[in-house]
Amino acid sequence: EAGVAQSPRYKIIEKRQSVAFWCNPISGHATLYWYQQILGQGPKLLIQFQNNGVVDDSQLPKDRFSAERLKGVDSTLKIQPAKLEDSAVYLCASSFDRGNQPQHFGDGTRLSIL
Amino acid sequence: GQQLNQSPQSMFIQEGEDVSMNCTSSSIFNTWLWYKQDPGEGPVLLIALYKAGELTSNGRLTAQFGITRKDSFLNISASIPSDVGIYFCAGQLREYGNKLVFGAGTILRVKS
Numbered sequence: 114e115a116g117v118a119q120s121p122r123y124k125i126i127e128k129r130q131s132v133a134f135w136c137n138p139i140s141g142h143a144t145l146y147w148y149q150q151i152l153g154q155g156p157k158l159l160i161q162f163q164n165n166g167v168v169d170d171s172q173l174p175k176d177r178f179s180a181e182r183l184k185g186v187d188s189t190l191k192i193q194p195a196k197l198e199d200s201a202v203y204l205c206a207s208s209f210d211r212g213n214q215p216q217h218f219g220d221g222t223r224l225s226i227l
Numbered sequence: 228g229q230q231l232n233q234s235p236q237s238m239f240i241q242e243g244e245d246v247s248m249n250c251t252s253s254s255i256f257n258t259w260l261w262y263k264q265d266p267g268e269g270p271v272l273l274i275a276l277y278k279a280g281e282l283t284s285n286g287r288l289t290a291q292f293g294i295t296r297k298d299s300f301l302n303i304s305a306s307i308p309s310d311v312g313i314y315f316c317a318g319q320l321r322e323y324g325n326k327l328v329f330g331a332g333t334i335l336r337v338k339s
Contacts (some may be wrong), residue, residue, distance in 0.1 A: 173278070
């Protein structure tokens, strides 16, 4: 079974620029999550999708972050404009459904803001 | 909001030693999970615990879901060099949409 795919693996941008990350979940997984992991911390949930609908975006800084999952499969996360404190690893995870099914993580995109 | 306190922050042990780490919270959880993260990779699920008091093993790893539902521990027996990495506990609560709340991690280093 193929795992969660994320791209790019690394991204370096200057502050105030825009950036987008892509995630392809495990086939058949209805629930998709985006996490932010700052160095030295555990992942923090940004947004959760169930198919193409948003379930929880309470911790997403909506003034600069946006995410979509238009066809209920792939998802993109965008930051516009980026701030220095957005430097982090952005992890995508998927699970079969919204219950307590295990979440499987991709390898993340490491974002550095100069 | 919910917070998990994970300890110790880091450990540097001799190969062959046993390791113990734990996680506590002021909130109760329905599920406790333990993940391992290697450098440059995403977290990988090691053990999931679904019931208070549950004790579960996965090879040399053993984890328990505390009776109060507010804590969990992970033990690794006879550590080997490939055990090196960061171990995260995570809690899930149905009432919060099964959102995962992570601890800050325990960094494990092994001397061979």
